[in-house]
Structure formats: structure tokens, C-alpha cells
Amino acid sequence: MKPNADPGTLGPDLLDLTEPPGGLEDRVLAGFPAAGTRRMRPGRRRQWALGAVALLMAAVTVAALLVVRPPAAHVETGASVPRPAAVVQAPPPVSSHVIAAASFTGQGNGWIAQSAGVSATADGGRHWTAHPGPDLSSGVLGIWTGPGDEVLVVTRQRFVPGDPPAELSPVFWRSIDGGAHWRELRPPGGGPPQAFQAYPLWVKDAREAWLVTQSGGLDPVATVRHTTDGGQTWQQQATFDVRAALGRDESVVQGELVFLDSRRGVLQTGGSTGPDFPPEPPSVLATADGGAHWTKVHLPQAPPGIDSTNQAGALVVPTHGGDLALVLQGVGTGRDASGAAKLSPAYVYSSPDGGLHWVGPRALPGDGGPLGNVHLTALDDTHWWWAVGTDVYFSSDRGRHWSPAGALPNPAQISDLRFSTATDGWARAANMAGNGPNTLFLTSDGGRTWSAVEPPDPIRVRVGCDAVPAPAVTYHVHLSYLASGGLLLPPAGVGVTSGCRYWLSTRDAAGVITVDLPQAQKGVVLTLGDFLDVWATDIQPQPGQPVAVFVNGQRYQGDPRAIPLREHADIVIEIDDGNPTQPPPFHWPPGL
Amino acid sequence: VEVDETRFQELARPQIRSAYRLAYSMLRNPQEAEDVVQESVLRAWSRVGQLRSPETFRPWLLAIVANECRRVMRSRWWSVLRLEELPARTVDEPADWVTGRLDLWQAMGRLRPDDRTALVLHYALDLPLEEVASILRISKGATKSRIHRAVLRLRPLLALEVEA
Numbered sequence: 001m002k003p004n005a006d007p008g009t010l011g012p013d014l015l016d017l018t019e020p021p022g023g024l025e026d027r028v029l030a031g032f033p034a035a036g037t038r039r040m041r042p043g044r045r046r047q048w049a050l051g052a053v054a055l056l057m058a059a060v061t062v063a064a065l066l067v068v069r070p071p072a073a074h075v076e077t078g079a080s081v082p083r084p085a086a087v088v089q090a091p092p093p094v095s096s097h098v099i100a101a102a103s104f105t106g107q108g109n110g111w112i113a114q115s116a117g118v119s120a121t122a123d124g125g126r127h128w129t130a131h132p133g134p135d136l137s138s139g140v141l142g143i144w145t146g147p148g149d150e151v152l153v154v155t156r157q158r159f160v161p162g163d164p165p166a167e168l169s170p171v172f173w174r175s176i177d178g179g180a181h182w183r184e185l186r187p188p189g190g191g192p193p194q195a196f197q198a199y200p201l202w203v204k205d206a207r208e209a210w211l212v213t214q215s216g217g218l219d220p221v222a223t224v225r226h227t228t229d230g231g232q233t234w235q236q237q238a239t240f241d242v243r244a245a246l247g248r249d250e251s252v253v254q255g256e257l258v259f260l261d262s263r264r265g266v267l268q269t270g271g272s273t274g275p276d277f278p279p280e281p282p283s284v285l286a287t288a289d290g291g292a293h294w295t296k297v298h299l300p301q302a303p304p305g306i307d308s309t310n311q312a313g314a315l316v317v318p319t320h321g322g323d324l325a326l327v328l329q330g331v332g333t334g335r336d337a338s339g340a341a342k343l344s345p346a347y348v349y350s351s352p353d354g355g356l357h358w359v360g361p362r363a364l365p366g367d368g369g370p371l372g373n374v375h376l377t378a379l380d381d382t383h384w385w386w387a388v389g390t391d392v393y394f395s396s397d398r399g400r401h402w403s404p405a406g407a408l409p410n411p412a413q414i415s416d417l418r419f420s421t422a423t424d425g426w427a428r429a430a431n432m433a434g435n436g437p438n439t440l441f442l443t444s445d446g447g448r449t450w451s452a453v454e455p456p457d458p459i460r461v462r463v464g465c466d467a468v469p470a471p472a473v474t475y476h477v478h479l480s481y482l483a484s485g486g487l488l489l490p491p492a493g494v495g496v497t498s499g500c501r502y503w504l505s506t507r508d509a510a511g512v513i514t515v516d517l518p519q520a521q522k523g524v525v526l527t528l529g530d531f532l533d534v535w536a537t538d539i540q541p542q543p544g545q546p547v548a549v550f551v552n553g554q555r556y557q558g559d560p561r562a563i564p565l566r567e568h569a570d571i572v573i574e575i576d577d578g579n580p581t582q583p584p585p586f587h588w589p590p591g592l
Numbered sequence: 593v594e595v596d597e598t599r600f601q602e603l604a605r606p607q608i609r610s611a612y613r614l615a616y617s618m619l620r621n622p623q624e625a626e627d628v629v630q631e632s633v634l635r636a637w638s639r640v641g642q643l644r645s646p647e648t649f650r651p652w653l654l655a656i657v658a659n660e661c662r663r664v665m666r667s668r669w670w671s672v673l674r675l676e677e678l679p680a681r682t683v684d685e686p687a688d689w690v691t692g693r694l695d696l697w698q699a700m701g702r703l704r705p706d707d708r709t710a711l712v713l714h715y716a717l718d719l720p721l722e723e724v725a726s727i728l729r730i731s732k733g734a735t736k737s738r739i740h741r742a743v744l745r746l747r748p749l750l751a752l753e754v755e756a
Contacts, residue, residue, distance in 0.1 A: 010711065010715045010716075010743070010746075011715035011716050011718065013696055014613075014617070014696075014700075014711065014712055014715055014716035015613070015716045017617075017696060017697055017700070018612070018613035018616045018617055018712065018716060020608075020609045020612040020613065020616075021622065021626070024608055024609060024612055024626065024629075025605050025608045025609070027626070027630070028604075028608050028626070028629055028630045028633055029601055029604065029605065029608075029633070248642075
């Protein structure tokens with residue numbers, strides 16, 4: 001029976017589509033923490049009274065802040081800053097594995113962490129040395145180097161159901177001999193599964209870090225822990241009541257954390273929305289006693305039109321000291337070319353006194369870019385860099401004014417950038433939207449120009465990339481990938497860079513691969529593996545997963561990478577439960 | 593009104609399947625959907641003091657689920673390879689029924705997540721417009737027009753699928 005979007009049948013069809021797996025309720029409630037009795041929200045009258053008190057306190061706070069700080073400055077139009085000039089160059093070498101974290105200290109000395117392991121270079125990536133030891137399979141939170149030969153890798157620990165449940169604290173991997181030997185260190189205080197999110201963590205360098213943990217269950221008491229030896233030992237710096245700190249009935253602390261020293265810290269927590277949650281903008285808490293007491297600080301109002309209730313944020317501490325920065329970005333309603341949601345333009349606040357008072361907001365250049373982390377980095381008060389998409393901007397006055405610095409080659413998407421000096425910096429980037437960060441770039445002129453770094457495991461792309469394509473032969477191939485019925489098609493723009501176009505490329509997201517062969521390659525038969533290399537994507541199934549490959553409706557036996565890309569080949573790779581179904585043929589649009 | 597663990601589970605258990613359907617329709621990945629439901633239930637418990645009355649538990653929980661789904665969608669944008677998965681097929685399902693379900697799944701995938709959410713809440717979970725509106729945090733009128741618009745968008749997509 002074909003679905004027809006008739007409201008009369010849509011409901012049953014959607015029910016069929018979203019049928020939950022068996023035993024769902026038991027699994028969901030199995031990990032439920034034992035807890036005491038709790039009260040529902042107080043009555044309306046009490047709410048009014050509480051609201052009036054809160055309003056009065058807010059008014060007093062605002063008045064006090066207005067006395068000591070001028071009103072929020074006019075928001076300058078960061079979006080009007082011209083974009084950096086586009087860079088035209090050969091496509092960068094792409095890593096076979098996602099580069100989950102990096103740290104470069106200048107003069108070509110750097111470290112990267114991938115799922116395949118940790119590697120270091122002393123010559124800007126010409127040579128890499130593998131440093132096995134840390135288990136990075138569950139996710140990398142970051143890598144920090146120095147002083148001396150000290151290296152710290154922090155990994156995420158996923159929630160693992162069990163009895164007792166696995167702890168949630170991050171795992172520290174510490175080396176004091178330049179990666180020759182590693183110690184696995186687990187901070188104390190991890191708790192059972194009420195907090196699926198990672199605990200707030202701030203790592204200053206390879207030695208010093210702060211972590212906020214909770215003992216589990218619904219205990220609202222959180223502990224601030226501090227290490228000065230890369231996680232070998234932890235001091236209990238302070239404890240605090242999460243509900244009192246947040247000012248709401250929320251027993252789990254989450255958010256962005258920084259500590260400037262053992263006393264001054266800032267915590268930015270996300271807002272919440274919902275019919276029974278009053279919309280709450282993100283709140284910023286500051287402590288001056290190591291975390292025993294937190295004060296909710298005033299954040300000047302975001303400009304009209306910015307969604308202030310559901311935001312991504314980041315706290316930035318300048319490496320060499322200076323104003324703290326807080327970047328916020330609301331979830332906008334716009335869409336990028338691929339149809340993905342875009343964030344609203346980002347804004348930055350700065351704090352000269354360790355987070356007690358904030359000025360701003362100031363608009364950041366760019367249109368918000370795709371969903372993801374915000375990429376602001378600061379060296380001191382006169383060196384701020386902001387990256388969005390491929391573009392890098394520079395500010396010498398803490399974000400008041402921005403100028404284009406440089407750009408990475410299209411279509412790279414910057415995931416992270418840092419500067420160790422006013423001139424030396426590095427950036428991690430994805431080679432195209434939709435991929436994880438798999439390229440590395442270095443700059444030695446403050447971000448004006450960027451040179452690609454050869455990763456330790458580069459993908460060797462066999463097909464050429466022509467600056468001025470002049471194909472002697474052009475034809476098309478269709479590729480789709482089914483996993484338990486879910487459909488994946490290559491995105492638009494595979495094989496298209498700012499400087500050249502590969503012999504294999506996609507113009508839209510319909511799964512059609514265009515093969516453009518120059519005269520000299522007229523008789524060459526390229527393979528699916530060639531296309532996957534250009535795409536920098538591995539579509540191999542997990543070990544043990546049955547895979548069925550169809551070419552023009554016929555089962556194909558053998559390595560999918562070896563499938564020849566012949567004209568109008570219709571390739572379907574299907575991962576299924578052992579009962580693959582022959583896919584319907586692809587209907588070629590006229591003209592292809 | 594007291595809500596202890598037992599009472600909370602009594603309230604939550606009947607809503608878990610609806611919560612999963614909502615999460616699955618938004619995330620289109622069964623593992624992520626189940627994770628989100630589990631997390632949302634625990635978040636609901638940690639915030640149960642904010643619940644006004646047991647009668648509002650369903651929209652309250654589903655709003656938490658929707659928020660968690662949005663958070664997951666925001667955080668996974670750079671996933672190397674995210675596969676959307678259909679529910680497992682059973683061998684005795686007619687082939688055209690399976691194909692039809694694939695058509696609907698693909699067509700739903702081309703709608704905006706919020707449009708998908710509205711359709712699932714209203715048609716699959718049979719929630720009244722007022723409840724859908726409160727979960728989506730938009731007015732009843734806007735909810736009605738969003739659902740209407742989503743159905744209109746879905747029709748040509750399905751027609752294309754069928755023709756193809």
C-alpha cells in the first residue's frame with residue numbers, strides 16, 4: 001500500500017514507521033535512579049510572590065550594574081565586515097581519520113589526536129611519529145602540550161548501562177616524556193547515570209585542570225576539583241548546591257566552565273524551553289571563592305530578533321591574559337545550501353573582571369555558518385581571531401571592530417583554530433560540509449595565509465583535479481547507500497574545490513556522480529574507491545555487518561571499492577539484516 | 593502533590609513509546625532516539641518539581657524530548673557518516689508495503705525537522721492542536737498552518753516517489 005499523505009491514513013502510516021523496539025519502556029526505566037519524594041511546582045499565588053521577589057532582585061541588580069557599568073553598547077553590524085578574499089589553491093591533503101584534536105606550539109611542533117591514535121610532528125607535518133597508548137575510541141575532548149615534554153589527552157567516557165553504571169568522568173591520558181609512555185588517570189567523583197552530559201571541565205594546559213563532578217542520583221551537591229599535575233592527583237577545591245547556584249529546580253550542573261585561578265571561575269549554562277519551562281536565556285555564573293558560591297551575573301540584553309532561549313555558547317580565556325570572552329549563538333530559522341539549519345549570527349560579550357561584569361553584545365562577522373561550535377580564540381586583548389566557514393577575521397580591540405584576516409581554501413569548514421603567538425596559528429577543518437575535521441592548516445602571518453599540513457595518514461587520491469576542466473568524455477553514475485533501509489546519498493559539491501574540479505564530482509545531492517575524463521585519460525575506468533577517496537569518506541560496514549552490493553540491479557560480489565564507474569552504472573550498497581532487497585532502478589533525469 | 597519515584601514511573605511509562613516516536617521522527621536514528629528518550633526521562637525526573645499537575649505530564653515530557661532532539665541535532669552536524677535507519681522489516685510484509693514505507697520515510701526526511709515533528713505529534717500520536725502547539729512553543733493557529741503546510745509539502749514528494 002502506497003502512502004499518500006492523506007490525513008486519514010498518514011497517522012497509521014507514521015505509527016508504522018516509528019514503531020518502537022520491544023522492551024523500550026523497561027530499558028528506559030531500568031537505569032532509573034532510586035530517589036526520594038519530590039514536590040511539584042508551588043501554587044500560582046506563591047509563584048507570583050516568588051516572581052515579584054525575583055523581579056525586585058533583578059531590578060536592584062540591574063540598577064547596581066548600571067551604576068558601575070555603562071549601558072550595553074550599540075551592536076555593531078559584524079555581518080557587514082567584508083569577507084576575506086577567497087583562496088584558490090590545490091585541494092589540501094585529507095586525513096583518513098577525523099582529526100579530533102590538535103595542538104601546535106609554533107616552529108612546526110604539533111600534536112594531533114585521531115581515533116587511530118596520537119601523533120606528533122616537529123617539522124610542520126613533513127614527518128609524523130605515532131605515540132600509541134591512549135584509547136581514543138570513545139571520543140577525544142582535547143590535547144594539550146607543555147611545559148617541557150608533558151602531553152595530556154582527555155577522552156570522553158560514554159555512558160555504559162550496567163550495575164553499577166559506569167562512571168561518567170572524563171579520562172585523562174598523561175605523558176611526561178613526550179608520548180613515549182602514558183598513564184591512564186580517572187578523576188574521582190563520577191556518578192551514576194542521571195547526567196549523561198559530560199561534566200563541566202576546563203583544561204588550562206597539560207598540567208592544570210578543573211572539573212565539576214556530582215556524586216550521582218539526585219544529589220544536588222557538586223564538587224569542584226582541581227589538578228596541577230595533569231590529573232594524577234585532584235584537590236577538592238569547593239562544593240556547592242546546584243539548585244542554589246542555578247536558582248532553579250535543576251539538580252544537574254552542565255555547561256561551559258573556565259577558571260582563571262583557584263578562586264575565580266565562570267560557568268555558562270544553557271537555557272531551557274518548553275510549555276512548563278519559562279523560556280530561560282543562558283545564564284552566566286561567577287565565583288570568587290573557588291566555586292563554593294556562585295553569583296548569577298547580568299548579561300546585557302541580546303539584540304531583538306536573536307533567539308536568546310536556545311543557544312550554543314563558548315567561554316574563551318586569552319592565552320596570555322586579558323578580557324574573558326563569551327560567544328553566544330541562537331538557533332536561527334535559516335537554512336544553508338544543503339538544507340541544514342543555520343545558527344543566527346553570533347555575538348560576543350567580554351568581561352574585564354573575571355566574569356563578574358560583561359559588556360556587549362558585539363556582532364561577530366559572518367552569517368552564523370552551519371550548526372556547530374563557535375570558533376573564537378584570543379591571545380590577549382589585542383589579538384582576537386574569529387572563524388566562520390572558511391573565513392578568518394581579526395580584531396585588535398576585543399571584538400569591537402573586525403577585519404578580514406584570511407581564508408582557508410573552499411569548501412573547507414573550520415572546526416577549530418588557535419594561535420600560539422601573534423603570527424603562528426593552526427586550524428582544523430573539514431574538507432567539505434558534512435565531513436568531520438580531516439585537514440590541518442598552519443599560518444605564520446597571523447592568519448593571512450594558510451598552508452596545508454600533510455597528516456600522518458593521508459588519503460592518496462588517484463584521480464586528477466583540473467584547474468580548468470576540459471573533459472573529453474563526460475558521463476554519469478548513480479550511487480546510493482542503504483543501511484537497514486535508511487538512504488544516504490553523496491552530498492552536492494564532492495570533488496569541487498575553489499581551485500580545481502576532480503574528474504569525479506557531484507553537482508547536487510541526488511546521488512549522481514559526474515565523471516569528467518580529460519583527453520589523456522579517455523580510456524581509463526575509475527572505480528568507486530576513487531570516488532570515496534575524493535569524498536574522503538569510508539562507507540565500509542562495521543565488522544560483522546552483512547553487506548549486499550547491487551550494480552544495475554545485479555548482486556556484485558567482491559570489494560565495493562573496486563566497482564568500475566561505467567556510464568549510467570546504478571550502484572546500491574545495502575547493509576541489512578541478511579535479507580537484502582533488490583533496489584528499484586534509478587531513473588535518470590533527461591539530459592544525463 | 594507528591595511525586596515519588598513510583599508515581600513518576602507510573603506517569604512516564606505510558607508516554608515512553610510516544611516519546612520514542614517523536615524522537616525517532618526527528619533524529620531518524622533508532623539508537624539516538626532511545627538515548628534521547630532515556631535522557632529526557634531522567635531530566636524530567638530531575639525537574640519534576642516544575643511540573644504543575646499530572647495532567648500536563650505528556651506535553652511536558654514531549655517538550656523535553658523535542659528540546660533534547662534539537663540539542664542532539666545541533667551537536668552532530670559534523671558526523672563523518674550519519675546513517676538514517678528505517679525500522680527493521682519483517683519478512684512477511686508485502687513488498688509494495690515495504691516500498692511504500694520507504695517512500696514515506698524518504699519523503700518525511702525531506703521535510704524540515706519541525707514539520708516532521710508536527711506531523712508525528714498530530715497524526716501519529718493523535719495529539720490535539722493545543723498540545724502540539726504547547727510542545728512546539730507556537731500558537732495554535734501557527735500549529736495548524738504548519739501541519740497543513742507539511743502535508744502539502746509531503747504530497748508532491750510522495751507523488752514523485754511513486755512516479756519514480
